[in-house]
Amino acid sequence: QIQHPTATLIARASTAQNDEVGDGTTSTVLLIGELLKQADLYIAEGLHPRILNEGFELARDKALDILEDKKIICEMDREKLVNVANTSLRTKVNSKLADRLTEICVDAVLSIIRPGVPIDLHMVEIMEMKHKTDMDTSLIRGLVLDHGARHPDMMKKVEDAYILTCNVSLEYEKSEVNAGFFYKSAEEREKLVNAERAFITERVKKIIELKKKVCDGTKKGFVVINQKGIDPMSLDLLCKEGIVALRRAKRRNMERLTLACGGEAMNSVDDLTPDCLGEAGMVYEHVLGEDKYTFVEDLKNPQSVTVLIKGPNAHTITQIKDAVHDGLRAVKNALEDGSLVAGAGAFEVAAHCELMKYKSEVKGRLQLGVQAFADALLVIPKTLAVNAGYDQQEIIVKLVQEYNSAGGAMIGLDINTGEPIVSSDAGIMDNYRVKKQLLSSCSSIAGNLLLVDEIVRGGLTSTRGK
Secondary structure (H helix, E strand, O other), rough: OOOHHHHHHHHHHHHHHHHOOOOOHHHHHHHHHHHHHHHHHHHHHHHHHHHHHHHHHHHHHHHHHHHHHEEEEEOHHHHHHHHHHHHHHHHOOOOHHHHHHHHHHHHHHHHHHOOOOOOOHHHHHEEEEEEHHHHHHEEEEEEEEEEOOOOOOOOEEEEEEEEEOOOOOEOOOOOOOOOOOOOHHHHHHHHHHHHHHHHHHHHHHHHHHHHHHHOOOOOEEEEEEEEEOOOOOHHHHHOOOOEEEOOOOOOOHHHHHHHHOOOOOOOOOOOOOHHHHHEEEEEEEEEEOOOOEEHHHHHHOOOOOEEEEEOHHHHHHHHHHHHHHHHHHHHHHHHHHHHEOOOOOOHHHHHHHHHHHHHHOOOOOHHHHHHHHHHHHHHHHHHHHOOOOHHHHHHHHHHHHHHHOOOOEEEEEOOOEEEEEHHHHHOEEEEEHHHHHHHHHHHHHHHHHHHHHHHHHHHHHHHHHH
């Protein structure tokens, strides 16, 4: 299947928008399409694409200045973060689910913030579980590991536990060099086996010694989460001492474990001290069909958390996962920007009105490029109106009139009533960087597409000349 080059370029612009700021992908496609639609009207009347492109560039620069002027600089408290996340999520899932995911996304990002350290969304693990309904999606203030203990007699639930996070091999590894062992009696064979295991057993005993040191005389439990393997004999030794051991934990969870539970990740058992241990109020195993999950919860100050996505089918889970991704990015963007922009189409209406005033300052035919850019911006409120079941022309007239008479207030569309509203009062807020990226990328892509015909025509002319 051959893709049209225009569609490919627009798709790449949308993908770049998602990679850079995590949202605004639909708006990117809409705005580029509308810019080209407006341009086509003028080109059909004989206006050269280069003139339009220069007008687009002037309008873009002015629109970015308007954005700087209209952005709301404020302290990002929880209420404002909820507003910006909810505005993003309600365009992706139904309102009831969006409200639930909003709380999850805001609390997840607030949990992982550390003073002086950039926000790392990788510290929010997204775990999927095909189970129950989408409304059962929840925030686990801890970790969910997608495996359980490998010994049948180990406890399935441990309360008030010490957590030892380590990356130490606790399994007998066969020699890579050919070796032969000869024995005459069962006693000699036993000695040979014991000698082979002595090295690993010594490591296990050091863990057991630490457990006795910190747990004897208390009701505390002890859990070992190891990145490498633990063989059956080592598991048996640990089980007899009441230690729950998980082996082959994923590498990405090792850093999260220490951030969530505290302590240090140990690469050797020679220097084990109580200071290297983390703590968890509860560690338990959850079995779902053939899959086992281990929950590490009830932590004192978790700096790594898990969003546990539940849904009845793969499609629902994928939809929620994409929405959570956008919600987390929206909260992160707001915290890093320290500013927001009025949503519900308010910025686009304001930019349109201001650009129409600015048009008179532009000389000559470049005014037409500014006019086309200003009209194209209205595609956002128009789309909101159509999706809500209203007449787009009527809505645009109302919004523009209300903005011009509101003395600079940012007027958006209330999709429930079809009437103009002050977006900030309604708590409908967008990310500043999403709008900035949108304006910059869309005008560039539309300009490139406008000039493609001229480039191709020039190539054809030169070819014919030869």
